[in-house]
Amino acid sequence: MLLIQVAAFWMVIAPAQTKRVNQPPVIPKTWDDKAMNTLEIPLANPVGSPKAVPAAYYYQIPLRPIYKQYPVYAPDREPAGYMDRLKQLEPIILWDGGVRHPKLDTEEDFVKAGSLVFEASVFFNGDVGPVFNLSDVRNKTWWRKSGMPVNSKGIMPFMFYVVREKGKVELGTFSCAMCHTRIMSDGKVVNGAQGNIPFGAALAQSSPVPPPLNRALYSVPWLHPDPIEEVVTMNDREQRQLSAAIPAGVNARHRTxxxxxxxxxxxxxxKQRRYLDRTGLQPQNAPVDFMRYVAMNQGGDSLSSFGGFVPVGLNFKTPPDPTDSITVGGRYSDEELYALTQYVYSLKPPPNPNKPSRLTLRGKQLFVSEGCARCHSLPSYSNNRLTPTVGFDVPSDHRFKYDIMKTSVGTDSGLTMKTRRGTGYYKVPSLRGLWYRSMFGHSGWCANLEDWFDPRRLEPDYVPTGFRPNGNKPFPVLGHAYGLDLSADDRKALISFLKTL
Ligand code: HEC
Ligand code: HEC
Structure with missing residues (x-):
């Protein structure tokens, strides 16, 4: 009887599996007008909630060709004659979004091809303006002062050299790999892990960011005063100090x-997360939502109207011509976005060196007895719910639409109340992979878990060990007091358990 059942099970499952691996997938449409305008949770002040450009506009944006890229070495690790050799190379387009593409016959081909999109540079040399140039990575002082790390081969995996025209080598930047690649302490590179490019310190060594770009990235015009005013009125030295205070693992991304x-x-x-971004900005119910998130974040949302403010619009008002490649940049095809999604979904964590022990077992018991599992529940150690920030009145319809807890964890409300990613919520983050991550709390104030669980962080004279919003001046890291009243021994046990996840 059992054998028959097993055989019947395989008859059902086997053809399905063969089909899944050997046939090309059905590619969902990324930019659908209705979906794009209901994609995000409304902002804390809904007057600023973005209205996306229409699909007719989006699909006129030219596709970005994906070029073959070459590694960037630390100055003392570059092979002799390397740049001269790059100058001899013909440009090679690996994927133009259309007829020229890597093998795409099966789901597995898509996963593989997605890694090309993950590493593909979006900006070249200095064409976004001043954010990282070829001259930076050719400059020893830039490397030294930014503390830019390299892998065991002397390669910096965050940026690439690109040949788009024979004889001209450019620096390619702003691929997913730039912010989502981690060099581990042994020099191994983990794609998709929390990135550890010292972005802020490197930026502080580059050319100044012009005020219109700063405004496009960070303005919140419906707030009075607009928080950007504080930044644009700073002198160059003050702006660089602010940028350098943002450690590796934290980023002043657009809309923060x-x-x-x-x-x-x-x-x-x-793939397991139901909300993307710390503020829970975008629900994720299907792979197409990931594709839409990327389309938004790689240029789409800068064309949206945030209550009349269009970040890259002419006079911050009207979206530019969709074919204006300097301002709009480009887009990926739906196939490329699908491949990227499957690639990112396929990524696995590095092997965890922290094995269960008597200490971690005690930590696990404390995790349960302290009530952590109420929010950080299995399988991903997140219940995938949102918590309202202090002082945010949850609109009554939100309780039906989103998964909102009653409890507020009481952390700083700035990110979710004073930025264009701010929804009034913070999601319960997953605790998987804590052992290789750093900079805890949504703005990364605590460099490691020991500091996150240090009760002194609540004191008014505390100076954060990660991001320091006030420079070296004190800044108490408030809220999320769970586990802070444990004895030193119990805290050690709890942390050692957390590092096994
Ligand atoms: C300039 C740095 C940077 C680049 C480039 C970048 N990201 Fe991110 N990404 C971030 C930051 C910072 C966040 C956190 C945003 C937040 O929580 O509000 C983030 C968040 C995300 C999230 C949400 C995940 C979650 O659990 O909340 C996804 C998905 C994502 N990025 C994918 C990508 C992909 C795919 C690419 C390339 C197409 C990319 N990112 C390029 C910095 C970057
Ligand atoms: C009521 C729900 C809730 C409880 C209970 C809770 N947490 Fe959290 N936890 C959160 C939220 C929400 C955040 C993110 C806060 C933010 O972004 O400001 C968080 C953040 C964290 C972080 C930092 C992660 C990161 O990436 O920044 C760790 C570590 C953590 N919690 C562990 C624990 C442990 C251990 C316990 C029990 C001692 C616990 N939490 C209890 C909701 C909770």
């Missing part, structure tokens, strides 16, 4: 701010 930057998430395991 230099005073409310955000911890870079680990993308390994992202």
């Amino acid at each position: 701010s230099l005073v409310n930057p955000v911890q870079i998430p680990d993308l390994i395991g992202v």
Whole structure:
């Protein structure tokens, strides 16, 4: 009887599996007008909630060709004659989004091809303006002062050399790999892990960011005063200091701010997350939502109207011509976005060296007895719910639409109340992979878990060990007091358990 059941089970499952591996997938449409305008949770002040450009506009944006790229070495590790050899090379397009593409016959081909999109540079040399140039990576002082790490081969895996025209070598930047690649302490590189490029320190060594770009990235025009005013009125030296205060693992990404930057998430395991971003900005119910997230974040949302403010619009008002490649940049085809999604979903964490022991077992018991599992529940150690920040009145319809807890964990409200990613919520983050991550709390104030669970962080004279919003001046890291009243021994046990996840 059992044998028959097993045989019947295989008859059902086997053809399905063969089909899944050997046939090309059905590619969902990324930019659908209705979906794009209901994609995100409304902002804390809904007047600023973005209205996306229409699909007719989006699909006129030219596709970005994906070129073959070459590694960037630390100055003393570069092979002799390397740049001269690159100058002899013909440009090679690996994927133009259309007829020229890597093998795409099966789901597995898509996963493989997705790694090309993950590493593909979006900006070249200095064409976004001043954010990282070829001259930076050719400059020893830039390397030294930014503390830029390299892997065991002397390669910096965050940026690439690109040949788009024979004889001209450019620096390619702003690929997913730039912020979502981690060099581990043994020099191994883990794609998709929380990135550890010292972005802020490197930027502080590059050319100044012009005020219109800063405004496009960070302005919140419906707030009075607009938080960007504080930044654009600073002199160059003050702006560089602010940028350098943002440590590796944290980023003042567009729609956040230099005073409310955000911890870079680990993308390994992202498929299990029901909300993307620390503020829970975008629900993720299907792979197409990931594709839409990327389309938005790689240029799409800068064309949206945030209550009349269009970040890259003419006079911050009207979206530019979709074919204006300097301002709009480009887009990926739906196939490329699908491949990227499957690639990121396929990423696995590195092997965890922290094995269970008597200490971690005690930590596990404390995790349960302290009530951590109420929010950080299995399998991903997140219940995938949102918590309202202090002082945010949850609109009544939100309780039906989103998965919101009653409890507020009481952390700083700046990121979710004063930025264009701010929804009024913070999601319960996953605790998987804590052992290789750093910079805890949504703006990364605590460099490691020991500091996150140090009760002294609540004191008014505390100076954060990660991101320091006030320079070297004190800044108590408030909220999420769970586990802070444990004895030193119990805290050690709890942390050792957390490092096994
Ligand atoms: C300039 C740095 C940077 C680049 C480039 C970048 N990201 Fe991110 N990414 C971030 C930061 C910072 C966050 C956190 C945003 C937040 O929480 O509000 C983030 C968040 C995400 C999230 C949400 C995950 C979660 O659990 O909340 C996804 C998915 C993601 N990025 C994918 C990508 C992909 C795919 C690419 C390339 C197409 C990319 N990112 C390029 C910095 C970057
Ligand atoms: C009521 C829900 C809740 C409880 C209970 C809770 N947490 Fe959290 N936890 C959160 C939220 C929400 C955040 C993110 C806060 C933020 O972004 O400001 C968080 C953040 C964290 C972080 C930092 C992760 C990161 O990436 O920044 C760790 C570590 C953590 N919690 C561990 C624990 C442990 C251990 C316990 C029990 C001692 C616990 N939490 C209890 C909701 C909770």
